Amino acid sequence: MFNRSKSDAPTVADANEAARAQAEEIASGKGHATPSRKDREAANRRPLVPADRKAARVADRDRARTDRERQQAGMAAGDERYLPVRDKGPQKKFARDFVDARWSVGEFLIPVVVVLLLVTFLPFPAATKNTISSYVLIVVWGFFLLTVIDCLVMGGLLAKRLREKYGTVERGVRWYASMRAIQLRPLRMPKPQVKRGQQPS
Incomplete structure (x- = not known):
């Protein structure tokens, strides 16, 4: 009664259809399986301490100077975004x-x-x-x-x-x-x- 009928069992035709769909997906340009959540988190993870601390400090200082110059120029021009x-x-x-x-x-x-x-x-x-x-x-x-x-x-x-x-x-x-x-x-x-x-x- 509760057993699956023979018609519900996967057939060779179903397996061939699934394989064809996967092949079409790869051919359409994706070319790889969807990465897992674990893989995405690992790719987004950055070290707390950069490998080159001196270069990181220089980059941070340059970025801060650029931001400060942009704020000063915006304030001098009366730009509402930079005004106190x-x-x-x-x-x-x-x-x-x-x-x-x-x-x-x-x-x-x-x-x-x-x-x-x-x-x-x-x-x-x-x-x-x-x-x-x-x-x-x-x-x-x-x-x-x-x-x-x-x-x-x-x-x-x-x-x-x-x-x-x-x-x-x-x-x-x-x-x-x-x-x-x-x-x-x-x-x-x-x-x-x-x-x-x-x-x-």
């Missing part, structure tokens, strides 16, 4: 372009302060040196006040443009713009992407 969190976002991008397109009082703050401090070290007579130091202090504080006023005005104009473009102003974007405005233009990072007078898009 503080520089990311469309509003930060707009703020950078807005600052870089205008002349700011703050970008001259550091050079002016350095020059005035150097003046105080010149060998003037004592009375003259005291007078010069007083004037230098007044000029520095006056320039600092102008920088603050310029940043406040710029922040107001930037906020207006951001509301027109995005409908809202992201928190901290005006402070972000002010900090960029007091940096020398060649030292800004990401590098300026617009020319003076060019309106940001």
